[in-house]
Amino acid sequence: MTPIRAAVVGLGGIAEEHLVKLHRLPGVEVAGVCDLSQTLVDAVCERYSVGPGFTDYDRMLAETQPDVVHVLAPPATHTALVGAALGAGAHVFVEKPIAPSLAEYERMREEAVARGLLLTENYNYLYMDSTRRGLDLFRSGQLGEAVNLDVSMGVGLGRAAYGDPDIRHFAHDMPGGALRNFASHPASIVTAVLEEWTSLAVSQRQLQPGMPGNDELRALVGDDRVSATLSITTRSQPSQFSWLLRCSEGTIECDVFGQRLQVVAGGSPLSKLSGEVRQGIGRLGAAAAQVGRAATDRHSYFEGFARLLEDFYAAVADGRPSPIPLAQMDATNRLVEGLFEEERQV
Amino acid sequence: MKALVTGGSGFLGRHLIAELEARGDSATAMMRPSSAARREPGERVLACDLRRPPEGLAASLAEFDAIYHLVAAAGSGWREAFESNVAATEKLLDALAAAGWRGRFVHVSSFAVYGTNQLARGATLDESTPLEPEPGRRDDYAWTKLLQERLVRDRLGEMDGVELVVVRPGAIYARERRFQYRLGRPLGEHAVLMLGGGVPMPLNYVENTASLLAECGHNPAATGETFNAVDPSPPTQRAYLKAWRGADPQLKVIPFPLWIYRLLARGLERAEERSGGRTAPAAFLQPYVMEPSLKRLHYDVSRATALLGWEPPVSAEEALRRTFPSSSESNTSVSRRDSSSQL
Numbered sequence: 020m021t022p023i024r025a026a027v028v029g030l031g032g033i034a035e036e037h038l039v040k041l042h043r044l045p046g047v048e049v050a051g052v053c054d055l056s057q058t059l060v061d062a063v064c065e066r067y068s069v070g071p072g073f074t075d076y077d078r079m080l081a082e083t084q085p086d087v088v089h090v091l092a093p094p095a096t097h098t099a100l101v102g103a104a105l106g107a108g109a110h111v112f113v114e115k116p117i118a119p120s121l122a123e124y125e126r127m128r129e130e131a132v133a134r135g136l137l138l139t140e141n142y143n144y145l146y147m148d149s150t151r152r153g154l155d156l157f158r159s160g161q162l163g164e165a166v167n168l169d170v171s172m173g174v175g176l177g178r179a180a181y182g183d184p185d186i187r188h189f190a191h192d193m194p195g196g197a198l199r200n201f202a203s204h205p206a207s208i209v210t211a212v213l214e215e216w217t218s219l220a221v222s223q224r225q226l227q228p229g230m231p232g233n234d235e236l237r238a239l240v241g242d243d244r245v246s247a248t249l250s251i252t253t254r255s256q257p258s259q260f261s262w263l264l265r266c267s268e269g270t271i272e273c274d275v276f277g278q279r280l281q282v283v284a285g286g287s288p289l290s291k292l293s294g295e296v297r298q299g300i301g302r303l304g305a306a307a308a309q310v311g312r313a314a315t316d317r318h319s320y321f322e323g324f325a326r327l328l329e330d331f332y333a334a335v336a337d338g339r340p341s342p343i344p345l346a347q348m349d350a351t352n353r354l355v356e357g358l359f360e361e362e363r364q365v
Numbered sequence: 366m367k368a369l370v371t372g373g374s375g376f377l378g379r380h381l382i383a384e385l386e387a388r389g390d391s392a393t394a395m396m397r398p399s400s401a402a403r404r405e406p407g408e409r410v411l412a413c414d415l416r417r418p419p420e421g422l423a424a425s426l427a428e429f430d431a432i433y434h435l436v437a438a439a440g441s442g443w444r445e446a447f448e449s450n451v452a453a454t455e456k457l458l459d460a461l462a463a464a465g466w467r468g469r470f471v472h473v474s475s476f477a478v479y480g481t482n483q484l485a486r487g488a489t490l491d492e493s494t495p496l497e498p499e500p501g502r503r504d505d506y507a508w509t510k511l512l513q514e515r516l517v518r519d520r521l522g523e524m525d526g527v528e529l530v531v532v533r534p535g536a537i538y539a540r541e542r543r544f545q546y547r548l549g550r551p552l553g554e555h556a557v558l559m560l561g562g563g564v565p566m567p568l569n570y571v572e573n574t575a576s577l578l579a580e581c582g583h584n585p586a587a588t589g590e591t592f593n594a595v596d597p598s599p600p601t602q603r604a605y606l607k608a609w610r611g612a613d614p615q616l617k618v619i620p621f622p623l624w625i626y627r628l629l630a631r632g633l634e635r636a637e638e639r640s641g642g643r644t645a646p647a648a649f650l651q652p653y654v655m656e657p658s659l660k661r662l663h664y665d666v667s668r669a670t671a672l673l674g675w676e677p678p679v680s681a682e683e684a685l686r687r688t689f690p691s692s693s694e695s696n697t698s699v700s701r702r703d704s705s706s707q708l
C-alpha cells in the first residue's frame with residue numbers, strides 16, 4: 020500500500036510531538052519538514068530521521084506533493100499556510116488556535132469544504148481516554164439529560180516562554196493573548212455538550228502584574244436547557260484541566276491531565292455504595308497509572324493526541340470525515356471568538 | 366585586552382569577568398536587556414538577547430579583541446535549548462561575519478559532546494575521545510551543545526583572522542551550584558537520590574573554569590586547540606555528598622544501587638522496542654541519556670598544563686571546602702533550577 024505522505028511546516032516546540040507520533044503511525048511517512056531557519060531544519064531532520072528539509076514552503080509543497088500538511092507555525096501565519104496546503108490538494112491538520120479570528124477560520128473552512136479536503140484543529144484533550152469515556156457515557160443517555168457543566172483549566176505560564184521579558188511570545192499578539200492560546204481546549208469540551216450555545220457572558224482580569232494581558236477568564240455559557248461555566252487561568256501550578264457534568268440522573272467528573280474519571284449515578288443507597296467502591300478502586304488505578312506514566316512516557320499530556328492522529332489518518336486513508344466534526348470546530352471557534360468580544364465582557 | 370563575555374550575567378560569566386578584570390582586561394558582559402536593567406553600578410554591559418539581536422550588533426562587536434562565548438541553556442524543552450544554544454550562537458556568528466571580525470574566540474562547549482556511551486568502563490576520557498556519533502539519542506542539552514560546537518567550528522573556520530579555542534568543561538560547581546546530575550536525581554528541597562555512589566565525577570570548580578578560559582583567551586599556544594576543564598582527583602558521588610552533608614546536616618542522601626537502575630532502564634528500553642515506541646521511557650530512565658553521567662571513567666587533565674603551562678588555581682580539596690563550608694549558615698537547598706547543566 021502506498022504510504023500517506025505527511026509534511027510539517029513550523030518546527031516549534033510542538034513539532035516534536037507531531038514528528039514522534041507520525042513516526043509511529045503505520046502507513047504514514049514524513050515527506051518533508053519546513054521552517055525559516057536552515058540550521059533548525061537540518062537539526063530536526065537529523066534528530067528525527069525525517070526529510071528532506073525545506074526553508075521554502077511552496078517548494079516543499081511542489082516537490083513533496085504531500086497528502087497531509089501539519090501546520091504548526093504561529094496562528095497569524097495559518098491562513099496563508101493552510102490556504103497554500105489546500106491549494107496543493109492536501110488535507111490539513113492544524114495546531115490550536117486555528118486562527119487569530121473567527122473570520123479567518125471561516126475562510127479556511129470554506130476553502131477546505133469547497134475542495135473536499137479535511138481541515139482539523141488539534142483538540143487533543145477531547146481524545147484523552149478519560150474525556151472520551153466520560154463523553155461517551157453522557158451521549159449514551161444512561162445518566163439522563165445534561166443539566167450543567169463546569170470546565171476549568173489552569174496552567175502556569177509565568178516562568179515559561181509566555182513570561183519571557185526579552186522576547187514577546189506570539190500569543191500575546193492575538194486578541195485575548197495567552198488566554199486565547201489555550202481557550203480552544205476547554206471550549207471544545209463545552210461544545211461537546213452544548214453544540215448550539217446561545218448566551219455568553221465573560222469576565223476577564225489581569226491578576227499577575229508584569230505579564231502582558233489578562234491571565235484570568237471566567238465565562239457563563241448557555242442554551243435553553245443547559246448552562247456551563249468555562250474558566251481559564253494562566254498563573255496556577257500545577258497544571259490542571261478538569262470538567263464536571265451534572266446530569267438529571269448522575270454526575271461525571273473528569274480530571275483530564277490526571278486521566279481520572281468519576282461517575283456517580285443516582286439510584287438506591289446500594290448502587291451509591293457500589294459507586295463509591297468503584298471510585299476508590301478507580302483512584303488507586305489512576306495513581307498506579309500515573310507512576311507508570313512518569314516512568315514510561317515523557318509526554319502523557321499528549322496521549323490523546325496519538326489517538327486523534329490515528330483516527331485522523333484513518334479518515335484520510337478511507338476518505339471519511341475528520342474525527343473532529345466541522346460542526347464542533349464551528350461551535351468551538353464561535354465560542355473562542357465570543358470569549359474575547361468586547362460586548363460579551365461584564 | 367578588550368573582552369566580551371556572552372552569558373555575562375550567568376553563573377560562570379560572573380566568575381569569568383572577575384578573572385579577566387583581575388588580569389587587567391576590560392571585560393564587558395553581554396546579557397539580555399531584562400538582566401541589563403538590573404546591572405551593578407560600574408559594570409560594563411552590552412544589552413543584547415542573541416535570540417533576537419539588535420540591528421547594530423555587528424558594529425558593536427568590532428571593538429573587542431576577544432570573545433568568550435558562554436551562552437547556554439538546558440532543561441526547558443528541546444526548542445528552548447535549541448534557541449539558546451544553537452540559534453543564538455548562529456546569530457552571533459552571523460554578526461561576526463558581517464563585521465569581518467578578527468580576534469580570539471573562546472567557545473565554551475561541554476563534556477556532553479563526547480561519545481561516552483561508546484567508551485568501555487574504566488577507559489580514559491581526554492580531548493582525543495571521539496564526539497557523540499548519535500546526537501539524536503542524547504538529551505536536549507547534549508544534542509544542542511554538539512550542534513553548537515559544530516556550528517562554531519564550521520563558521521569560524523571560514524573566517525580569516527579568527528583564533529578559535531574550544532573549552533569543554535565537566536560539571537562546573539561552586540557553593541551556589543551544588544547539585545549535579547551526575548549524583549542522581551534531586552528529591553525535593555533537601556534530598557538526593559544517589560545513583561550508585563562510587564562513580565568519579567569530572568567536576569570543575571568554577572574559579573578553575575574561569576581561570577582556564579581566561580588563559581585560553583591570552584595564551585598564544587592555545588590557538589586552534591581544544592581543552593577539557595576538569596579538576597584533578599575527581600571525587601566520587603559518595604565523597605561529594607559526604608562533604609555536602611558536612612555543611613548541610615539536613616541533606617538526606619537516599620542511595621539507589623546502580624545495577625537496579627540499569628536493570629530497570631534496560632527493561633523499559635525493551636518494553637519500548639516491543640511496543641513500537643509507544644512507551645518511550647522518561648529521559649532519566651533512558652540508558653543512552655543517563656549512562657554518560659554514570660559511567661566509571663578516568664579523566665586525563667594534563668593537556669592544558671602541558672600545552673599552556675597552566676595549573677588550576679584552586680586545589681580539589683580547597684574547592685570542596687569552599688563549596689561546602691562547615692558552618693550552619695551555609696545551608697543551600699537542592700534545586701532543580703540550579704542544575705542547569707546535565708553534563
